[in-house]
Amino acid sequence: MAVDFQISIGSTVPIYRQIIDGVRRGVTNGELAVGDQLPSVRALAERLLVNHNTVAKAYQALVRDGVIESRHGRGVFVAKRRNIYTKAERHRRLDAALQAFVGEALLLDFDDAEIRQAVEKKLNDANGRKKRGDQ
Amino acid sequence: MAVDFQISIGSTVPIYRQIIDGVRRGVTNGELAVGDQLPSVRALAERLLVNHNTVAKAYQALVRDGVIESRHGRGVFVAKRRNIYTKAERHRRLDAALQAFVGEALLLDFDDAEIRQAVEKKLNDANGRKKRGDQ
Amino acid sequence: MAVDFQISIGSTVPIYRQIIDGVRRGVTNGELAVGDQLPSVRALAERLLVNHNTVAKAYQALVRDGVIESRHGRGVFVAKRRNIYTKAERHRRLDAALQAFVGEALLLDFDDAEIRQAVEKKLNDANGRKKRGDQ
Amino acid sequence: MAVDFQISIGSTVPIYRQIIDGVRRGVTNGELAVGDQLPSVRALAERLLVNHNTVAKAYQALVRDGVIESRHGRGVFVAKRRNIYTKAERHRRLDAALQAFVGEALLLDFDDAEIRQAVEKKLNDANGRKKRGDQ
DNA sequence: GTGGTCTAGACCACG
């Protein structure tokens, strides 16, 4: 199953980031297998009703991160999975993101139980989408 | 035990955001108690090697959120905690912060178990620090 | 009917505050409806003959208060009204605003009857404007 | 009855403004009659536990506004009442202050009845203080 | 000395 997601204009998440997330989710899901071809920049831009520069930017970021690869004159394809960050770097980045989240939550006066529950719910929602192949 | 954090110029996180997060962490930690004075705008700017306007911007955001208060001509102090947001708004903000964290974690290819474990560890660390009154 | 106000450079009220008040007045008037686009930061700066940073500061404050929302690369729009503050916080803010008004009125030597009358007139004007959809 | 008020350090109202308000309230009250002598700058500074520059600044503003007058080498006295603003100017300033208040109130989603009630309460509180000669 | 505001100008992120 090819790329199949929607983007939300109203969201605070930048459109190019939503595209990146959509493609990565497809790859993680198995919806997109290694070697599968993605829609061209212009085709995806038309389908999502966004500027083609925005799609191009997202594709570039995905190429940079080794998720997809561009084969000159033929199109864009899902790349063989490889890790680009060291283990230490991945954990450093995770911790920074986690610190920001937990700090905000504690400042908003949520307690540990509420935080755990919110995390659990968010993970379940994400998994639900994955299993059903939803957007 | 006074403000004690570093900022990273290279980061994609804006400097003023890093300052906000640093102060908030101190407050939630207990490192900064109600009534404690923060370093002056100019003093912190010198210490962090950034422009004073950048520190002022961060301090003003903290004032708006009720974390600190500014007493004209005398300095900036940690404010008494008060809930200013409705329940709905608190949950909206929690979800936005959580979405940013989980999105980043999934992009970094952490799975649910790893995310849960990282959250658990962070909550335990925060509680440990609070109990011991550590930094 | 678009943003339409003047700012006064000589005033003791900071320019960015005057911009905030102008936009808020438009929104409460009904002059600016949900979804309406505001002039761009640079366009409004040119029109008001002030620096673009000053407009950006005002817009950001309005975003924080949920009055407007910024869509990256596209502009700034009037947001759907939502209550973000607790009842206590709303009353705290009402009282602060009222204190400032009554203090000024008493300094100007208006008596209670005159103050009541001025408030009454202002409320009637606001309602009239709202009903007619005027500026 | 001489000057008799307290200032509040924690308040967002600047100290010099609180001093001005206190003296003006005394004059309006009748606690301070035309020709009464006020405490010297240093005496009042000591009594209020504030910087003497702050008192001097307040006195200067009161002199400028014609509320008090300084008699060289003898002290500071309550002046004969005179209006310094034209009627139009007084009303212009009242309206600006009122617009800011009502705008904030409407944005906080208070309705007309609530606004009227808050104004009424504030005026009554101020009168109560006046009648009892309280601060 | 403390924070607050503003300008001019640069550069980045997004579309």
Add this chain to the structure above:
DNA sequence: GTGGTCTAGACCACG
């Protein structure tokens, strides 16, 4: 072209 961030430097308000 849109908003966001930052710097350098000025000047004001308050104490």
